[in-house]
Amino acid sequence: MTFNSDPIVSFQEGAIFQNENKILENINFEISKGEFVYLVGRTGSGKSTLLKTLYADHSINVGKASVAGFDLTKIKRKQISSLRRKMGIVFQDFQLFDDRTVAENLEFVMRATGWKDRSKIKTRIAELTMDVGLSTKCDSFPFQLSGGEQQRVSIARALVNYPQIMIADEPTGNLDPEVSEEIYELFESINRKGTAILMATHAYSMIEKHPARILLCESQTIKQTSIESLAR
Numbered sequence: 001m002t003f004n005s006d007p008i009v010s011f012q013e014g015a016i017f018q019n020e021n022k023i024l025e026n027i028n029f030e031i032s033k034g035e036f037v038y039l040v041g042r043t044g045s046g047k048s049t050l051l052k053t054l055y056a057d058h059s060i061n062v063g064k065a066s067v068a069g070f071d072l073t074k075i076k077r078k079q080i081s082s083l084r085r086k087m088g089i090v091f092q093d094f095q096l097f098d099d100r101t102v103a104e105n106l107e108f109v110m111r112a113t114g115w116k117d118r119s120k121i122k123t124r125i126a127e128l129t130m131d132v133g134l135s136t137k138c139d140s141f142p143f144q145l146s147g148g149e150q151q152r153v154s155i156a157r158a159l160v161n162y163p164q165i166m167i168a169d170e171p172t173g174n175l176d177p178e179v180s181e182e183i184y185e186l187f188e189s190i191n192r193k194g195t196a197i198l199m200a201t202h203a204y205s206m207i208e209k210h211p212a213r214i215l216l217c218e219s220q221t222i223k224q225t226s227i228e229s230l231a232r
Helices: 047-054 077-085 102-112 118-131 147-158 177-192 204-209 227-231
Strands: 007-018 021-032 036-041 062-067 087-090 165-169 196-200 213-218 221-225
Touching (some): 021 062, 036 047, 047 165, 087 147, 102 147, 177 196, 204 227
Parallel strands (some): 021 221, 036 196, 036 213, 087 165, 165 196
Antiparallel strands (some): 007 062, 213 221
């Protein structure tokens, strides 16, 4: 898709540490508003740490780093919730409340992020479930859903506050290939509406089917690569 050249994510000479251990260094990359970008790399290469840094679950004190207008090197604890309202976060293991229905899972997040008007909440839940293809599942509990449907709920939850960027950490890691294809198509649909997406994945076959720019975590840094290079 055509995307805005203004960056939604920007790193300049960044470095990320875990205690005294350097995880990543010389981090230099940008993600434009509305862009779709993959993040790949071996297990333990620093992908998850980078993603956690983006939503301020891991600190960064070296270099420059910003997301959605927030300076990650200077962000205060009280600002983190405001940052996360501009982001949608999707995990591999769904992280749904098992004792709440689909609608109740979404309503919980909405109320936790400041939604109060019952009619607006109801309308937004209807919009979200329609967007992810779960209009008939609002009253279902997670255990009544397939893995793919549960991931659709988690994607709907990430979309609650109209995020500028979605961060997806191996969103199809627990799904079979056919369902994974459907989830990738859903992410593409979301991206076409203007939401930037950064997706960590090992599914190179899906990258081939759904090409986009690729960032590689390797040798304690981030660099741009291609699907051809990954296939070697």
